[in-house]
Amino acid sequence: xxxxREIFARPINPEFGVTxxxxxxxxxxxxxxxxxxxxxxxxxxxQKPQTVIDAEVRYYSHxxxxxxxxxxxxxxxxxxxxxxxxxxxQRFIKARAVEEIVFVRGATEGINLVAQSYARPLLxxxxxxxxxxxxxxxxxxxxxxxxxQTGAVLKVVPIxxxxxxxxEDFGALLGPxxxxxxxxxxxxxxxxxxxxxxxxxxxxAKGVPVLVDGxxxxxxxxxxxxxxxxxxxxxxxxKIFGPTGxxxxxxxxxxxxxxxxxxxxxxxxxxxxxxxxxxxxIPYKFEAGTPNIAGAIGLGAALDYVSxxxxxxxxxxxxxxxEYATRKASRIPGLRIVGTAKDKASILSFVLQGVHPHDxxxxxxxxxxxxxxxxxxxxxxxxxxxxxxxxxxxFALYNTRDEVDALxxxxxxxRRMFQ
Amino acid sequence: xxxxxxELYQELIFDHYKRPRNCHVLLDANHRADGHNTLCGDRITVxxxxxxxxxxxxxxxxxxxxIATASASLMTEALKGKPVxxxxxxxxEFHEMVTDTDASAHPQLGKLEVLAGVRxxxxxxxxxxxAWHTLNAAxxxxxxxxxxx
Numbered sequence: 001x002x003x004x005r006e007i008f009a010r011p012i013n014p015e016f017g018v019t020x021x022x023x024x025x026x027x028x029x030x031x032x033x034x035x036x037x038x039x040x041x042x043x044x045x046x047q048k049p050q051t052v053i054d055a056e057v058r059y060y061s062h063x064x065x066x067x068x069x070x071x072x073x074x075x076x077x078x079x080x081x082x083x084x085x086x087x088x089x090q091r092f093i094k095a096r097a098v099e100e101i102v103f104v105r106g107a108t109e110g111i112n113l114v115a116q117s118y119a120r121p122l123l124x125x126x127x128x129x130x131x132x133x134x135x136x137x138x139x140x141x142x143x144x145x146x147x148x149q150t151g152a153v154l155k156v157v158p159i160x161x162x163x164x165x166x167x168e169d170f171g172a173l174l175g176p177x178x179x180x181x182x183x184x185x186x187x188x189x190x191x192x193x194x195x196x197x198x199x200x201x202x203x204x205a206k207g208v209p210v211l212v213d214g215x216x217x218x219x220x221x222x223x224x225x226x227x228x229x230x231x232x233x234x235x236x237x238x239k240i241f242g243p244t245g246x247x248x249x250x251x252x253x254x255x256x257x258x259x260x261x262x263x264x265x266x267x268x269x270x271x272x273x274x275x276x277x278x279x280x281x282i283p284y285k286f287e288a289g290t291p292n293i294a295g296a297i298g299l300g301a302a303l304d305y306v307s308x309x310x311x312x313x314x315x316x317x318x319x320x321x322x323e324y325a326t327r328k329a330s331r332i333p334g335l336r337i338v339g340t341a342k343d344k345a346s347i348l349s350f351v352l353q354g355v356h357p358h359d360x361x362x363x364x365x366x367x368x369x370x371x372x373x374x375x376x377x378x379x380x381x382x383x384x385x386x387x388x389x390x391x392x393x394x395f396a397l398y399n400t401r402d403e404v405d406a407l408x409x410x411x412x413x414x415r416r417m418f419q
Numbered sequence: 420x421x422x423x424x425x426e427l428y429q430e431l432i433f434d435h436y437k438r439p440r441n442c443h444v445l446l447d448a449n450h451r452a453d454g455h456n457t458l459c460g461d462r463i464t465v466x467x468x469x470x471x472x473x474x475x476x477x478x479x480x481x482x483x484x485x486i487a488t489a490s491a492s493l494m495t496e497a498l499k500g501k502p503v504x505x506x507x508x509x510x511x512e513f514h515e516m517v518t519d520t521d522a523s524a525h526p527q528l529g530k531l532e533v534l535a536g537v538r539x540x541x542x543x544x545x546x547x548x549x550a551w552h553t554l555n556a557a558x559x560x561x562x563x564x565x566x567x568x
Contacts, residue, residue: 354437355485356483356485356488358459358461358484358486358487358546359428362424362543373459374458374460375459375460382460388459388461388462388482417424418433418485
């Protein structure tokens, strides 16, 4: 733990890259209610660098055509760009093979795909799916649906008061009927980084595959699916500075190969007759219909951007911001931080005595400060802490200490109003 | 703080948020409904005792923001003793006040007019109308939970 002096002391060049990084994001020049935008809702969605915006414009201006179909030049260009984006994803998350990268709409669709195509054919009544108590609804509801369909049972690993996964309970719940573990790498409501390596090792020791919900983690932690050895990894493009409507499901090739297709349509087949249809190879087997080509290209540009900044620099900067914000927020009377795990990233969730999070959100918005207020699509987490919701500030590489100061000043003003 | 925020969070709103009126279970209610705001997870239950077409008593309970709580509290005060037939008109009037961009006066709403500031905050209209939607459901005696979505 750093001393207070270390945390508040400004190094010679405290925000080495942030001034330059901010220039890459045109929206950060916007004003909201006459105030400079302070965007602290990055866990909901991140802003887009100019290179991502340009990549989509360039594609639609010069290369737009359908992929994997035409013999004409534009179709070839579009296919090349789309497949190049897939290779960028492969390199970014260090997948062994490019065919292990399936483009989907987002983490939600990726998880639903695994639930329906991997879990559903496998599950018998009484089988178990194991998740944690800090999951986003998108890593709860798909499993509830598949449990309803198969008679399987959803089991939940509890969390402690700090918002950390209880590993003893995890070990106990990982039983002979567990067919899949599905767990977040970074909690969107609490900011907890889960000990995913230990979870995967323990599950694999019992022959249980693991899906990692990487929706929050992917823009804050370096992801190496090969080293993690997870069976599936899902994330959304829009939370890592890419467009909305595009995401990735990584799956080990052997797993994906063995799974039936999820949706039927064009591009996912090799040959169709009315008697029999032969499916395409992975990943195309899981990409029925014309995909989000521009989105994939935009995501590729976003990953290029993150790589050019460097995940290490991003993590160091965000860690500094979170420590600074945590220390400052802790000093506000009546403020309680929800989620105080030892290992945390990018998220400051809090409640303020006598003030509903919604009211905090409205008042901060008028000061140009955008935060999220509510249950963050993690209602069971709120129930665990006995609250209806929290106010949540979530950081990205372009946020600054000055913006944290604006947040803190805003919270103090809310307190004064509600006194 | 900006004028619009002060306009929204008036003293009367704080008063009804911190000391909500008629905020309890109504044991002899003959109508009730649950409502929730899916946006923020807020929940409210409205209880009514209707007799001879007159709202003899109306109460609520739940956990909500300042706007939702004050609106529910003010609503119960406004409705007590009113004929059921007046509710639809009153809600229409109230809804118009919190959504209309032109700031016309709504004198028939009485104290409820303090919520007029909501019109500058479209994201908060659902907070202000949650109690009213739930009231409507209670009057129709719909057993299910209503949502402001």
